[in-house]
Amino acid sequence: MxxxxxxxxxxxxxxxxxxxxGFSATLFQENFEDGNFSARGWYDSTAPKLSSIEHIANSTKSLEVRFAAGATTPDNLGTSMRKKFTESDSVYISYYVKYSSNWQGSNVNYHPHEFYLLTNKDSDWSGLSYTHLTAYVEQNEGKPQIGIQDGMNIDMANIGKDLTATSEKRGVGGCNGDSDGYGNGECYANGSAYWNGKWWRSPSVMFSDATGSTYKSDWHQVEAYIKLNSIVNGKAAKDGIIQYLYDGKPVIDARNVVIRTGLYPDMKFNQLLIGPYIGVGSPVSQSFWIDNLTVATAPPxxxxxxxxxxxxxxxx
Structure with a gap:
């Protein structure tokens, strides 16, 4: 019929x-349900502590990051967990995070570092802060932030000079001028070289000490999206994107950003690191937890x- x-x-x-x-491609997912990290392609530190007490709903474990008082790195994670993924000129990161009720971070206006993205211009075992490009996803004193450093691209012969209109051989994170209108960035001597850094920060505290919708010791979803700018006729175009969402709410949304120049037109992201670090030493014994990490080429x-x-x- x-x-x-x-x-x-x-x-x-x-x-x-x-x-x-949407049309984004998932690069990898890590739910921290078991310790077989090497089998899933993680390297460097592959035996972190997992917590069966702290985790989101429909999960049984999370990654535990624990700093002893005075420590610069976690005592149960190692220096960093690294994972390579298929090269992409854009990366979306989603994860859930919860901080201990006594979490203080660093108590200075920099650190702790949490998540890093590196590119195909650096090695599988590259250092983190002095590279051709490192992107950071983290929070400082409760305020979300995304930053970039590209110290190895700095024209050391022209420190403090604005090269944005004359040369693609320059650092975009500082030392060689303001590439996109978001400021000159930081520029400081470190030994015989100069390092830099440029940051986009939330104006509001989103991981707060007070109970309520932004309480730091509740689980919150973080989403970050970084898209490298185009290279047009050998020059950097102002069309990169930097975004940070907190529980689905945009708190950082920067468009027309320059993250790479025509010096490396084929630069792409290809490595994620979880490498919590407090350079001045943790002021107290404190912890945070990470659950259900997703890395993709674009937001859904x-x-x-x-x-x-x-x-x-x-x-x-």
Whole structure:
């Protein structure tokens, strides 16, 4: 018998807005459910402590990061966990994080570092802060921030000079001028070289000491998206993107950013590190936890389709 499809406007609703994923490709996921990190492609530190007490709903474990008082690195994680992924000129990171009730961070206006992204211009075992490009996703004194450093690209013969209109051989994180209108960045001597750093920060505290919607000792979702700018006719275009979402709410949204120059037009992200670090030493014994990490090429886009209420497809 031939079937006909019609609408039953008085029947039970089957869709009151639906979601569909965007075109982003998932690079990898890590849910921290077991310790087989080497088998999943992690290297460097591969035996961190997992907590079966602290975790999000529908999870059984999380990654525990514990600093002893005075320590610069966690005593149960090692220097850093590293994982390579397919090269991409854009990276989206999503994870859940919770801090201990006594969390103080560093008590200075820099550190702790938490997540790092490195590129194909540096080695699998590259250092972190002096590279061709390091991107940071973290928070300082409760305020989310994303930063970049590209000290190895600095024109050391022209420290403090604005090269943005004359040369692609320059650092965009500082020392050689303001490439995109977001400021000159930091520029400071370190031994015989100069290092730099440029930061985009939330104006508000999102990991707060007070109980409520931003309480630091509750689980919160962090989403970060960094898209390298285009290179057009050998020159950096102002079209990079830096975004940070907290529980789905945008708190950093920078467009028209310059992150690379025509010096390295084929630069792409290819490595993630979890490497918590407090350079001045942890002021107290403190911890935080990470759960359900996803790394993709772009944020998932969600389209909401409003459907007629009380709609059902029926066959005859």
């Amino acid at each position: 031939k079937k006909h499809y019609g609408l039953c406007l008085l029947c039970t609703t089957v869709m009151l807005g639906s979601t569909s994923p 886009t969600v389209s909401t389709i409003a459907a007629p209420q009380n709609l059902r497809i029926i066959s005859k």
